[in-house]
Amino acid sequence: ADAEASTKLLQQPSFSLPTLFTVEYALARLFESFGIKASAYIGHSMGEYVAACLAGVFSVRDGLRLVHLRGQLFEKTQKGKMIGVSLSEEATRAIMPLGLSIAAVNAPELCVASGPSNLIKVFGAELSQRDIDWTPIHIDVAAHSSLLDPILEDFRRFCKTIDFKAPQTPIVSNFTGRWLHASEATDPEYWVKHLRGTVRFSACVETVLESGSKVFLEIGPGRTLTTLTAAQKTKARHCVNSVPGRLRRGKFPRPPR
Numbered sequence: 065a066d067a068e069a070s071t072k073l074l075q076q077p078s079f080s081l082p083t084l085f086t087v088e089y090a091l092a093r094l095f096e097s098f099g100i101k102a103s104a105y106i107g108h109s110m111g112e113y114v115a116a117c118l119a120g121v122f123s124v125r126d127g128l129r130l131v132h133l134r135g136q137l138f139e140k141t142q143k144g145k146m147i148g149v150s151l152s153e154e155a156t157r158a159i160m161p162l163g164l165s166i167a168a169v170n171a172p173e174l175c176v177a178s179g180p181s182n183l184i185k186v187f188g189a190e191l192s193q194r195d196i197d198w199t200p201i202h203i204d205v206a207a208h209s210s211l212l213d214p215i216l217e218d219f220r221r222f223c224k225t226i227d228f229k230a231p232q233t234p235i236v237s238n239f240t241g242r243w244l245h246a247s248e249a250t251d252p253e254y255w256v257k258h259l260r261g262t263v264r265f266s267a268c269v270e271t272v273l274e275s276g277s278k279v280f281l282e283i284g285p286g287r288t289l290t291t292l293t294a295a296q297k298t299k300a301r302h303c304v305n306s307v308p309g310r311l312r313r314g315k316f317p318r319p320p321r
Contacts, residue, residue: 077135077205081110085131088114088284089124091306095281103277104234106268108289109168109207110134112238112258120232121249133222134259137215144206145184149175150197159194160187167208168263171295176201176263178209212260219259223252234275241267265289266296273298282306 074080088111092102105115110131117127146167149156153166156175160166164187167178177187184206191198206212230246237244239257241264248254269280269292278301282290287305294303 077138078132079135081131081135081138082128084110084284085114085117085128089117089127091283092118095283095306100281102233102281104236104272104275106236106265106272107238108265109238109263111284111289112235114283115235116231116244116249118233119235120229121235122226122228126226130222130226130255133219137218138205138207138212141205141215142211143181143204144179144209144211145181146176146178146201146203146206147184147188148199148201149177149191151175159190161190163210165206165209166262167206168265169267170263170265170292172266172297174266174292174295176208178206179211180206208260208262216256216260220252220256223255226252228252228255236268236271238263238265238268240264242271265292269293269296269300270298273300278302280304 074083092114102118105119107113107115113127113131116122117124122130148170149160150173152173153169153175156166156177160177161183163183164177164179166175168176170176177184188198188200228250231244231249235244235249236242237248237254237258239254239261240248272280273296280290280293280300280303282288282293282303282305285307287308290303290305293300
């Protein structure tokens with residue numbers, strides 16, 4: 065019963081996002097203690113807060129405050145749905161119903177559509193009729209969609225209280241898909257746009273590969289980003305995940321020998 069109650073609690077964004085932030089930040093510092101230091105950072109949606117914190121854009125305390133508020137605000141939005149679509153961004157936009165948003169472009173032929181549940185249902189039926197692969201994403205928040213518009217002002221107001229600094233380590237912006245400039249990182253409005261705008265993860269990976277980096281280490285549970293990185297047009301030499309989706313008791317990363 066306690067495990068069930070804890071699991072249910074962790075499904076709430078105001079608990080799940082700070083928990084994920086804490087795990088990812090701690091894992092990154094653990095790998096640094098092993099001597100594995102990142103030359104650049106990429107996040108994915110909430111993961112960019114971890115990347116920015118590691119890059120010195122804001123403190124751990126402020127990072128936790130940001131993601132906790134993000135979770136609280138998500139819980140106030142109208143419930144919606146998200147689906148993964150096996151099409152390019154252009155092809156997805158051409159056939160998705162008005163009122164949906166492209167939440168993420170994860171690979172050249174893989175997007176995420178987000179918005180009101182009824183429109184997602186209509187879109188899913190249309191995709192099935194066209195024999196196009198799609199996958200439901202099992203959360204009740206329509207992230208990076210118009211359903212977030214009512215919470216943006218509250219988030220903007222809070223961001224203005226954060227002491228943002230220029231990155232000390234290069235970091236790629238989900239919002240632009242290019243390197244995050246100091247003028248963006250220190251602008252509260254950037255983080256509002258980041259919350260609402262499309263996650264351009266595919267472009268982020270290409271930007272890092274253009275710099276000559278070839279090894280990607282996924283920090284966090286599972287291998288979702290490892291799989292997405294391997295699906296890009298330009299191939300990384302190595303894509304490695306750090307922990308499985310579910311840790312078995314006593315199974316933790318070991319330092320390199």
